[in-house]
Every structure is written in C-alpha cells, then in structure tokens.
Amino acid sequence: MKKKPARRTRDSESAKAHLLRAATEEFAAFGIAGARIDRIGAAANVNKAQIYTYFGNKDRLFDIVLDTQVARLLDEVPLTPEDLPGYAARLFDFLMKNPQPLRLANWNRMERTGGRADPPGLAASVRKKRKAIAQAQTSGQLSTRFTAEDLLAFTTALVTSWDVNPNNLRQHREAIVDAVRLLTG
C-alpha cells in the first residue's frame, strides 16, 4: 500500500483529535440524540461530510468518545482491588474534576435501551475490573460477602450517588470511603 505524505497524515490526525475533543464536549452535554454533528464540526472547524468519513455515523462516534474516556479513566484511576476505599476516594476526586466520563456513561445507559451492546472498551473495562476484584477475593485480600459484580456496582454507585451538596464535598467524600470500607471489611 502506498503511504500518504507525512504532512497530510499529520493534518488528518490533528483534525481527528480536534473532532474527538469537540465530540466529547457535545455528547457529554447533550447526549446521543441531542448531540448535533454540525455543532461538533463547527467547533472543530471540520465539515460534516469529513466527520462521517472519519468516524462513520453518530453512534460510532459516540462509542469512540465513550471508550476513549473509559480508557483514560482506567489509566488515571487504576482499580486497586485490595484497597477499594482508596479507589473510591480517587475515583470521586477524578470525577469531581472530570465529570465527562460519568455523563457519557449515563447517556449510554439512558439512551440505549434497545438491547444494543455497550461499546467494546466499556464492556472490557467492566470485565477487567470484576476479574481483578474476584482474584483479590480468591487470594483472601478482600471479603467475599458480596460477589465481585455487586462489589464493583456498589462501589461505583456510592461514589456517584446523587444530591451532593457542593458545600459539603469533603465530608461526603469521607462518608463514601467509610461506606466502601464497611462493604469490604
């Protein structure tokens, strides 16, 4: 296969990176149905047809955006199954500063009710985390009171619980860590 000139490849990679950033903002704010491809194109200075050439359709673009954020989250907040309270604290801190991954995952859950499978990166991330928890349970580092599936679901649920009073974040964070400690102790 003939290689494209380096300059052109670089430009196209840069355009794709711009697009992904703009798409992340747009999908996080408005969801899948609410996102507008024209707005993403305008924000990234790329025309609409080019977006479809790069990323296929809107659903495909959403999957790529969500999986990119999931990968970033796995990388920046690695699961520490032997210390789930500490993981909860770090996940809380990360999501307070970066709400986009959670918003994207919420839209995915709310809007894809027709049995469409989760994007591959998200599904793999959940499997990987469950497996790590199950292994820590097998090796005796973690209580087996709850299944790995429930423990992961509960930890995530506590970290992302609603109605956080913004004046009360420090106390709320301590309460989450304490709650996860109770579930894992």
Add this chain to the structure above:
Amino acid sequence: MKKKPARRTRDSESAKAHLLRAATEEFAAFGIAGARIDRIGAAANVNKAQIYTYFGNKDRLFDIVLDTQVARLLDEVPLTPEDLPGYAARLFDFLMKNPQPLRLANWNRMERTGGRADPPGLAASVRKKRKAIAQAQTSGQLSTRFTAEDLLAFTTALVTSWDVNPNNLRQHREAIVDAVRLLTG
C-alpha cells in the same frame, strides 16, 4: 364565577389524564429534549395547542409528570427510616416493575445542568425523607455513623446501582439489602 357544565369538565379532566399518561411514556423514553409534544398529542388524541393551554410549556409538563411519579412513589413505597434495608428491598421491587420514576429522575439530573431547581414535588420528597431519617437518628432508632443526607443518597444509589444481571435479580436484591444493613447497623 360561572361553573362550566359538568360534562365538559369531565371531558377535560379525562383528556388531561390521557395526556399525562402519554407524556409520562414519552418523557421516560426520550428525556426532556428528546420528547416530542406532537407524539404526546397523537398518543392522547389531543391537539398540540390544547396541550400548551393545559400545561404551559414542555418543561412545565415534564415537571408535572415527574412530580406525579414522585408522589406515587412516596405513596406506594413509603420510607421506613427505622428499617432502611426493608425500604431498599421494596424500592428495588417497585423500580424493577416501574422503571419510569427512576428514568424521569435521571433525565432531570442529566438534562438540567444549568442550575434550574428541581420540580417542587421532588425537592419536597427529598427534604421529607432526609428529615424522617434524621428524626430516627435523633431518637436512637438508626445509627448516626452517616448523616441523613448521605444515608438517603447511599441507600438510593445502592438500590439503583448499574449493570444488574437480569438472571441474577434475586441474589442482587439480597446483596442490596445486606449492604444497606451494613451502612445502618
């Protein structure tokens, strides 16, 4: 003031009830931005202009729909602060059969990020529940390890935690009850 003929009032009440049912379906499925007033009208056999006359705008209609479901939930699954694990079990059972209140509350949280206040019924329901939990704590029926605010948020979060395996509901329900027991014990 002159009273309307009884027949006409009855018809209008019936049309409103039809509309509310159709609007509940539509908002639960598609959210606030995604809901279409024409579809609601078509489903309820009422014209669009009449909907605006009855309920004002789309946001007002959503508030009424959500608050109606919140009232129903308060009525059918009363909070029992002295028995939060039992409350969690009943709330889980109700939401498994009736996912609409949770979906509506989720849309409200996801789509109203501009600081718009929660609909009055939802806000009052949260206040009422927090107060009941705080009172149970004051009277010694409930541990004070967590604040009333956190305890309510955590209980709701555990009940509505993600990724429920539909083949595993009975076990998952027991795990929720057990988790809430740990937090309240």
